[in-house]
Amino acid sequence: MGTDFSTQTIHAGYDPIEHGHAAVPPIYASAAFDLENALRGDALASGQAEGFEYSRVANPTVDALEQRLAVLEHGIGAVAVSSGMAAVTYALMCAAEGGGRIIAPTNLYGASVDALGDFLPQFGIHTDFVSNINDLDEVASKIGPNTRAIFAETVANPSTTILDVEPLAELAHRHGIALIVDNTVPTPYLFNPILFGADIVVHSTTKGITGHGNAIGGAVIDGGHFDWANGRFPQFTARQQVISDDRTDQWHSFAEKFGKAAFIKRIRIKYLRTFGAVASPFNAYLSLIGLETLPQRVAQQVASAKAIAEHLSRSPHVIKVNYSGLGYTPQYELIGKYFPRGVGQILSFLVDGDANNVRRIIDGTRLFSYVPNIGDARSLIVDPAHITHREVPAEARIAAGVSDNLIRLSIGLESVHDLIADLDQAIAAAY
Template sequence: MTNFRTQAIHAGYEPNDEHDHAAVPPIYASAAFNLGDALRGDALAAGELDGFEYSRVANPTVDALERRVAALEGGIGAVAVGSGMAAVTYALMCAGEGGGRIIAPTDLYGASVDALGDFLPQFGIHADFVKDINDLDEVESKIGPDTRAIFAETVANPSTEVLDIEPLAALAHRHGIAVIVDNTVPTPYLLRPIEFGADIVVHSTTKGITGHGNAIGGIIVDGGHFDWTNGRFPQFTMRQQVISDDRAGEWHSFGEKYGSAAFIKRIRIKYLRTFGAVQSPFNAYLSLVGLETLPQRVSQQVATATRIAEHLTHNPHVTKVNYSGLGTTPQYELVRKYFPNGVGQIMSFLVDGSPENVRRIIDGTKLFSYVPNIGDARSLIVDPAHITHREVPAEARRAAGVTDNMLRLSIGLEDVDDLIADLDQAIAGAY
């Protein structure tokens, strides 16, 4: 297999006649594409011919991003969408359509908790939350006839708790249930969840994949191993007009027509085409450029994050540091198994005193930007209880360890000594 660093630059795009030999993937800023002759147009619309007709469904720049991320994750295909939350909600809705249930932990990103606990139930999709997604007995106790999928983050935000994918996937597959994981924090450079049994991988490409805080986006990657026609997912076995030819009397279901690619095809043909959270070609271009330096950026960020986490453990005002990459946590063996190159650039820590001290630390930093994002080239600081997890019910916040005395850091590419000095002076000044 081609090395990851090489794929990050070359996968998914060929500078050939089709692209006028452009060395970098061009930005195809076109809403639609000429269908050619009538026969070609009919074949494109019917899905019998690969090509581009309308950018709401597919675009050459976006296609290059999809192919590259699918290659990096080891998937059979991908669909890029307008944001990370579009990727999360599309994936969960595609699995849970028509009254399904999703098992998930409470320590998810705030908007994901809100989607599962409050919003998706309005569409007939309900969540069964567990306290510990790595507790297989607790997870299995939630599995019922309507359970469709298990959803979790490979590295939880902001606790950095690590998901034990392999046994969870084995349990899920024994029951015919899919495993959907959010791999945003580590990126495929640090972890390829499909290799450990995950079926669907989602990302906010806004974060580490793009890496510079300049483009919103999301992506869904299909591992291509799950049987969506096993009886739990009627949406994949019912015959549908959009992929059939009623004039010829040919009717198909997604399972019949696309086999192992049924899920990702349904995402594109039903969700992207109908709900329309389209990835902009310009944003896809920025993500492709960002991907080229993903290994180098993340390697440096992990090294810096580890040093900062170690340093914070010695600060008298820091009562707890959440960074599973330290090697001193109960998850040491899981980190060694899944994350030999590190768990990523985010961490969180608790301080003593009052929420006023937290505000003073935030206002006292000079290099850390007060920004609700992660994976940027710049280092960022935020108070999750008031920003990223504001919509999460208090009980779920407490269960995830998100208190008013927590700060989350996303480590960028600045000099580590400068970042440590900035935190030291901000914390000292706050007290």
């Protein structure tokens, strides 16, 4: 098996011999699987044997996607779920359940801010927000006895602010807390957070991984380096019926039974199995097909995004362009370290005038689709303040640069010349 990324996107985690010699991973549209005999059924149910019994817990198509994503992100295991937000909430709850606290910035995706600030507190999980996640002193000032994790996006949406992962991971680990990152915008092709110290990676596979806007999905990937038995995480050291055998009086905790894989096993056995945000085999299949062209798609999208960002920075009525891949941005020194292939296909820009000008630009484009998604093969345009960040409180929204005059683009696979011409005519007509 080759080790190059483009080879792994096609071959990793799948052996045709185990699936009727099918060259492409088949769609296993089966709710359950024959246990074969009573002895094997008992071994499967107790976790002593590997295999499939019920698709709410594991499915062969979904398993192929999980194995491939684990390889691409340099993790020890992955769990695919039904959406990116299921991945985010499962990972945060798994780390902080039972009264833990999370440190996070306010410049996250809108639904993540809503979950952390308004919804998870209803479950006893609270967040200490910071204005700048790369300010280690500010982050350190929030660390307390109940802090369990730091959560951030590797590339923020829509500002494209880059997370300085390595020093943040070192700070977290000095205090025995985990670093959980959302790597949706760059995808594993542009960045592998685990290689720089991140413990858990989450994705909305809906976006660049699947890449065609046709399948909702998410994934949690475990780096396998964190000690979940260090005393801050009682849920990992408490003995649990679901992984024990009371008939033989063998009792286990997740940390005892699974060691470094305790987190990803808890995601599957407790969160996926009981909360049930199960990935559809058909959507997993579409994600596997999308992954096969991930390097080629993202490479072209990055090149186009950079060209469009450079063009917009010289365009009339454009006040500011947010794209960390430009050579003069404050974070440019981090590009060489973390993002030699580019920061992604997302950019945003601020225009003069008022909300009416923004509406006329959006309505005036002909190639850009007005769609609240990113990473599609089609180019997309949206006004984040009214769509993707509507649930973010105004103060945090403005601090993140999401004003009413901000427009976000997700660059697709169309001709970059056609995309620039479309933006030029829409902007000109809006004024």
